[in-house]
Amino acid sequence: MKRRTLMAGLGSLTAGSVLAVGSGAFTSVSARRTVSVQTAADYESLLGLTQIGAGERSELDGTPSQLEFTLPGDDEDEYPSQDPTNPQGLGTDSVYRFGQDAGAETSGLFAVENLGTQPVQVYSTQSDTSGVPEVTMYNVETGNLLTKNSPSATLPTANRLLCGLEVDTHGVPVRETEYDVTLTITAVAAGD
């Protein structure tokens, strides 16, 4: 009984210093709160992904627009504008780097923008690499590949990272139809 009195006293004290904090126990509480979530186009979503340059090696397509890559680019045959070439594909048993689009004058094939709330580190993964080209993001300014074990430097909010794609075609046979590869681009809060 003595202890209980003391606790009540403590409770009152707390209530006094932090206004409106209850001093009592509760058996159960349930609170209903709303959550709303919406989708956005890649260029304006929390992980911002934008295409850079003409030539459609990188392109925002669909609704909501999602970044996609076609190598060589859909409009590759329009560049260089004076004397266009029309490559049919990447060579086999090779490593290619695409640091910009076919018709681009600035570097960067695409950009990752941090439109969220925390500084992040960025990298790419590819879940299935057997028999298909192996694709990895890299930082076009440093040339560093961005992998799970070696992600980008910390990208502060509202900043963007210029990226390219490295494509390894070792062991990938020549064929008429294109290879479809899913590249997963991940941004993880720095420190997590």
Next chain:
Amino acid sequence: MERRKFIAGLGSLTAAGAAGIGTGAFTTVQANRSVSVSVADDTDALLALTPDPDDDGTNESENADYLSWNNGKLSINIDSAAGTTGSGVNANATTQINDLFKVVNQGTQAAVVYVDPDSISDSNLTWSGSGITIDPQASNRPNGDYTNTGSLAAGVEDDQISLTGGDKGPTWSGVGSDDDDSLEEYVLEPGESFDFGLYVSTDSTVDNTSSISETIEIVADATRVPDSYTGDGSGSGT
């Protein structure tokens, strides 16, 4: 007056049949007793939902930009209403936002804190839905011994668990060997807190205007703390 007499007669009859029941029957009694209830903002309530538990004006939660407030009640907005440059989640992606706010037990007993899976419609819940789906998460939890192992998705914290218990509630076998073991993962003792986060996934069926709005029910239930729970018990049992 006539009717009242009749009822009193009935009362006596019953009393005669079952000994020990008083014979002074009544139809209604009104006794006025006072109950005073103060209602506090989410940040200061018995079950506090707050990004700034120490009330110093600086958010301890890293992702409070996704919260909006209406008359002391918080909402989570992962859309254009959020305080972010981005106006929503990417399509075909999983977005995990940990530490939107802290859930703090400011009561005097330990409680099992979870989100009622039935409060989220099946079509919007990660475990059963499609399009945009969500599942509330708890991380930086003080109790239980569950740890994520194996290949963790990026950003998943070691002690992170589903607050809906994988749609099965806090007796989820995913985090414990039996019901009691699972329940312990969800315990908050007085003064303790965990980080509330949200796991959001989108598939290829979403379009430009896809959005969901859910009212999720956060429950803190002291009666579900298992007998086997052996926390330090501070402040409980009074």
